[in-house]
Amino acid sequence: MVERAQEANLLHGLIVGQDEVEVSHLQFADDxxxxxxxxxxxxxxxxxxxxxxxxxxxxxxxxxxxxxxGINFNMASLEDKAGRWGCEVGSWPMVYLGMPLGGNPKTISFWNPVLEKLEERL
Structure with a gap:
């Protein structure tokens, strides 16, 4: 349904990479x-x-x-959308499926959640 809406120009994803691929959604398991x-x-x-x-x-x-x-997004607008949808406004950096997103991978602290997860499993 999302792909059809995108094909019909009803919604637009983000343009990424040198090939300028439009990405509107990613799925993993039930996320x-x-x-x-x-x-x-x-x-x-x-x-x-x-x-x-x-x-x-x-x-x-x-x-x-x-x-x-949001990235470079007006916070008031984001809060308005979250309120209408009935969810919360998240913040960066965040952890998704145990992996950090939105931080600086060159800093040691960026990798702390990954190291903690590995230590738990060892």
Whole structure:
């Protein structure tokens, strides 16, 4: 549904890399991460697609485990979107699936969560 919405120009992901690939979402197991531009229409359309998905599938999104994060994004706008969606505003850096995201990998402290996880398993 997200890909169809993207093909219909209803939402736009982020353009990344030298080949300028548009990335709107990534999925791992039962997690989905969305990447959107800052246009209000894209956000509104994504929320509509997600609501439609829930209606059609009978599944529910756990908004208590969901968060919105922005990069160079107006905090008031992000808080407004999170409030309308019913989730929290996250912050950078963060840990996702035990791996740090959004920090500086050149600093030693960036790798502390990874080292702690390895130590636990050893």
């Amino acid at each position: 989905t991460t969305f990447f959107l531009d800052d246009k209000e229409e894209s956000w509104r359309n994504l929320f509509d697609v997600l609501d439609l998905f829930c209606t059609v599938s009978g599944m529910k999104i756990n908004k208590g485990k969901s968060s919105l994060l």
